[in-house]
Amino acid sequence: MEQATSNIQVQPADKSVIMGIWKVALILAVITGIEYLFAFTMDAGFLRSTIFVALTIVKAFYIVSEFMHLGHEVKGLIYSIILPMMFIIWLIVALVNMEGAAVKDSRGIVDYEPAGTEQMNDSK
Amino acid sequence: MATTATMSKRSLWGGGVAPFKASYGKLMMWFFLLSDAFTFSGLLITYAFLRWSAPAYVGDPKDFVFSTEYWPIPEKVYEAFPGFHGVELPLVFVGLMTFILIMSSVTMVLAVEAGHRMDKKNVVKWMLWTIIGGFAFLSCQAWEWSHFITGTDTATIGDVVLNGIWRNNYEIFGANLTFNQYGPPAFAALFFFITGFHGFHVFSGVLLNVLIFFNAANGVYERRGHYEMVEKVGLYWHFVDLVWVFVFTFFYLI
Numbered sequence: 001m002e003q004a005t006s007n008i009q010v011q012p013a014d015k016s017v018i019m020g021i022w023k024v025a026l027i028l029a030v031i032t033g034i035e036y037l038f039a040f041t042m043d044a045g046f047l048r049s050t051i052f053v054a055l056t057i058v059k060a061f062y063i064v065s066e067f068m069h070l071g072h073e074v075k076g077l078i079y080s081i082i083l084p085m086m087f088i089i090w091l092i093v094a095l096v097n098m099e100g101a102a103v104k105d106s107r108g109i110v111d112y113e114p115a116g117t118e119q120m121n122d123s124k
Numbered sequence: 125m126a127t128t129a130t131m132s133k134r135s136l137w138g139g140g141v142a143p144f145k146a147s148y149g150k151l152m153m154w155f156f157l158l159s160d161a162f163t164f165s166g167l168l169i170t171y172a173f174l175r176w177s178a179p180a181y182v183g184d185p186k187d188f189v190f191s192t193e194y195w196p197i198p199e200k201v202y203e204a205f206p207g208f209h210g211v212e213l214p215l216v217f218v219g220l221m222t223f224i225l226i227m228s229s230v231t232m233v234l235a236v237e238a239g240h241r242m243d244k245k246n247v248v249k250w251m252l253w254t255i256i257g258g259f260a261f262l263s264c265q266a267w268e269w270s271h272f273i274t275g276t277d278t279a280t281i282g283d284v285v286l287n288g289i290w291r292n293n294y295e296i297f298g299a300n301l302t303f304n305q306y307g308p309p310a311f312a313a314l315f316f317f318i319t320g321f322h323g324f325h326v327f328s329g330v331l332l333n334v335l336i337f338f339n340a341a342n343g344v345y346e347r348r349g350h351y352e353m354v355e356k357v358g359l360y361w362h363f364v365d366l367v368w369v370f371v372f373t374f375f376y377l378i
Contacts, residue, residue, distance in 0.1 A: 008346055011241040021237065025230045032222060039199065039215060039377055044185070049378045056373040060366055067233050067362045077144040077151070081158055088165045095169050100176030107177070112194035114183040 024066045031059050153356045157363045160325075164367050167318050168374055174310045192282035192296070196307040198376050204271050218376050221264045222368065225326075228257025229365040232333075236358045239351025244340060247354060251337040254361065258330035265323050272315065274298045280305035315375070322371055325364050332357045 035055050042048045065071030070078055136143050144151060179194040188200050199214040206217075235250035275298025284294045284303040296305040304312035336357050345351045 008242050008349075010243045010245075013238075013241065013243070013246075017237060018234070021230060021233050025226065028226050029223070032219070032226075035373075035377060036215065036219065044197070044378075052373050052377045056369055059369050063229070063362055063366045063369065067229055067365075068359055073146065074144045077146060077154070081154055084158060085161060088162060092165060092169055092172070096172035096176060100173045103173075104177040109177065109179050111180045111182045112191070114181075114187055 020066075024062050027062055028059055031055050147352060149352065149356055150359070153359050157359060160363065161367075164321075164370070167321060168370060171314050171318060171374060174314065178308055178310070190278075190280040190306050192280065192284075192303065192308060194307065196311060198378070201272075201306050202268075202376055204276075206267055210277070215376060217264070217268065218372065221261055221268075222372055224257055224261045224264065225365050225368050228254050228261065229362055231257060232358045232361045236351070236355050239340075239345070239354040242346065242351070244343065244346050247340045247345075247351060248337065251333060251340060251354070255330060255333045255337060258326060258333060258361075261326055262323065262330065265319065265326075269316075269319075272299055272312070275305050318371060318375065322364070322367055325367065329357075329361050329364050332360060 035052060038048060038051055042051075064081075070081060146154075175195055181188060181194045181197060185197055185200075188197050190196060190200070202218055203212045203214040204217065205211070205213045231250045231253040235247050235254060238246035238250060275296075279295035279297050281293050282296050282303065282305075283290070283292050284296065285291070286294065296303055298305060299312035299315070301309075301313055301316065303309050306312065336354055339345060340351070340354065345353060
């Protein structure tokens with residue numbers, strides 16, 4: 001076991017590989033920057049939430065595909081990870097978008113609208 | 125290689141070869157991460173479900189005040205930064221935390237890359253940076269939690285149950301598991317549970333990273349002939365980063 005140490009060869013770093021890693025990091029930073037831009041310039045709503053989720057999925061793609069190297073694995077491995085996650089995302093969309101709204105509706109929960117100068121209706 | 129190339133599809137799964145061209149440990153790490161993703165999905169579904177069935181604030185964001193009656197606007201909750209008391213800096217601190225975690229993910233990739241080249245010196249260097257990034261993130265989270273628990277200068281008036289006694293018009297400062305000054309009780313409970321569960325993953329990741337760091341520095345992987353352990357723990361560390369990307373979007377942006 002110990003004698004194996006002597007014939008270890010340190011290979012020189014490939015500049016293009018290192019640059020590729022930093023490029024992905026830059027992409028992630030830029031996407032986060034765009035998210036901040038939307039957070040500060042756009043009013044909250046369905047469209048903004050959709051943009052955030054879409055940008056998040058783009059970021060997730062880069063992290064999983066490049067950092068976790070899944071994009072360079074065998075097709076079977078890619079599908080065995082991605083397919084279950086796609087079903088889960090389907091479930092999330094169904095539960096959040098439809099069930100959440102339906103429960104809110106059926107319970108008769110109404111949104112809070114500030115009326116004039118009165119801030120809170122049940123405080124002193 | 126020559127034998128696998130001539131094999132039919134049937135014998136590829138007949139044993140003796142690795143159809144996914146990945147080691148047992150790496151495959152199991154992937155499937156563990158898949159199951160962990162299910163757990164986090166469950167938490168995020170719970171969050172989104174409770175949030176979208178709670179009353180929302182639909183007025184002008186400029187007039188927004190905290191109330192236990194409706195769900196808060198996240199930008200109004202997370203606007204503190206250490207050393208800037210009373211200054212409104214929405215999402216700046218959480219941006220810093222995101223930056224730290226993504227950077228530590230990058231240094232982890234660089235450690236894995238150095239491992240492929242059997243470059244022990246660089247593996248140790250980049251692992252150390254990854255550990256520092258992990259500790260920095262955890263420290264940020266500790267500060268964020270303590271600020272969240274202590275609360276702001278202005279109390280929110282609400283009716284609460286304190287030590288089993290119903291209190292009307294109680295001055296709520298900060299947050300605990302039964303009530304909080306920011307919004308409905310579920311808001312703080314979900315904050316503690318989701319960021320806490322993620323923080324615990326980061327903590328476990330840092331422990332694993334420390335283990336790998338010492339093994340690499342002591343030449344364990346050099347003697348073994350490969351740095352695959354760095355890769356496997358790297359997968360876990362990237363997953364923690366991945367989860368944070370989702371927590372960041374769902375908890376802080378939307």
